[in-house]
Amino acid sequence: MKRRILSCTCVILIYVLTIFSSEVYSTTHTVSVMNFAFTPSNLSVTVGDTIKWQYVSGFHTTTNDGSAGTSRPSGAPSWNNQINSSNTQYRYVITVPGSYTYICLFHPSMVGNFTAVSPPFNLNLVALMEGFWDGATLIGDTVKVSLHNSVSPYNIIASEMVKLSSAGTALVFTNVPGGNYYISVRHRNSIQTWSKDPVTLTSNMTTTYNFTTSLNKAYGNNMILKEGKYTFYSGDVNQDESINLTDVLQIYNDATVFAAGYFVTDVNGDNISDLTDVLIAQNNANNFVSVLKPAI
Structure with a gap:
């Protein structure tokens, strides 16, 4: 019985965390629909957000179905819905990043835009x-x-x-x-x-x-x-992607004048360039340490 309760608890917790992670950034953006205007007519939104068109006055549509003057990213669902006193709202959940342009079929000069980012x-x-x-x-x-x-x-x-x-x-x-x-x-x-x-x-x-x-x-x-x-190898003070004699000499030169402060030759971060820093670089230079990354 305890195992069964624990299993159920874990499933519920995973479900709650999944819901939370998918909704944490979601926002509803309201666009007022009135005579000859979508307000605001331009929005910056995030994938997962909802656009809500809210009736104010008149008889309109919010349309993005391939009609002239409309556009949307590849893979984004189309929509065409009336907004009037009988149909006062329409909601569209954004699933694809990109730029969208929609219109009112009855009033082609009514144009709205939103750009969605991931x-x-x-x-x-x-x-x-x-x-x-x-x-x-x-x-x-x-x-x-x-x-x-x-x-x-x-x-x-x-x-x-x-x-x-x-x-x-x-x-x-x-x-x-x-x-x-x-x-x-x-x-x-x-x-x-x-x-x-x-x-x-x-x-x-x-x-x-x-x-x-x-x-x-x-x-x-x-x-x-x-x-x-x-840890990451230390000693590439000239950032040429290898630790070699050039780095060692640069550190040594600063060490001979007791350079103190935020210098690249301070390899151990104690704000002093000294023999300790030289030895770190020298050991890595002896082993021909260099950057390793995927070959182009």
């Missing part, structure tokens, strides 16, 4: 930089997180600049359709690192991608284990 999705990213991680905390620093097409040439679809913490960083990508994307992370003095495979990101949902839990979370296993976590 709802945002959330990416909860967890990542660490080798030099900035001491086994307990990560010195917070800014990284650029990019989403790439899952097929060659892997163009960047969207990017966000965020400050990482060891707890992970939540990013909200708007105007990007849900789909499969490679994730790349670029830091000012670390090796750019890509996700092993394209990651499925779903509109209205939060997806967590944690680079730190396994070596194979990175493309080509391109990370280093440090203090129990997998």
Whole structure:
């Protein structure tokens, strides 16, 4: 009996979460229909929203059925409904992103438009930089997180600049359709690192991608284990996608003058360029560390 109750509870919880995730961004937009005007005549909306045409006066239609003057994205359902004192409302749920133009059949000068974008999705990213991680905390620093097409040439679809913490960083990508994307992370003095495979990101949902839990979370296993976590290689201070003698010399030059502050040559994030930073880069240069990413 307890198992049966628990099973029912789980099903109900999953159902509620599904309803919540699909409705969290939904909005109803009201368009007043009166003599010779749709008000407002232009709207910016999100897939999942509802357009509600509300009768005010006159005898009209809201129509987008292929008639002259109408247009809608491929795959979007058509509509044609009278709006008058007997039929005071019509609702249309948007399922396809794109631009829509509708008219009143009785008054062709009555034209309305709305543009629909895909709802945002959330990416909860967890990542660490080798030099900035001491086994307990990560010195917070800014990284650029990019989403790439899952097929060659892997163009960047969207990017966000965020400050990482060891707890992970939540990013909200708007105007990007849900789909499969490679994730790349670029830091000012670390090796750019890509996700092993394209990651499925779903509109209205939060997806967590944690680079730190396994070596194979990175493309080509391109990370280093440090203090129990997998981290991005540090030392690419000139961002040429490899750690080599050029980087080591740049760090060494700053270390000889005791450069202090927010410098790319400060590989461990303690605001001082010194021998510690040189050694991190030297070790990675000895192993010919470079960016690994899908071949174009």
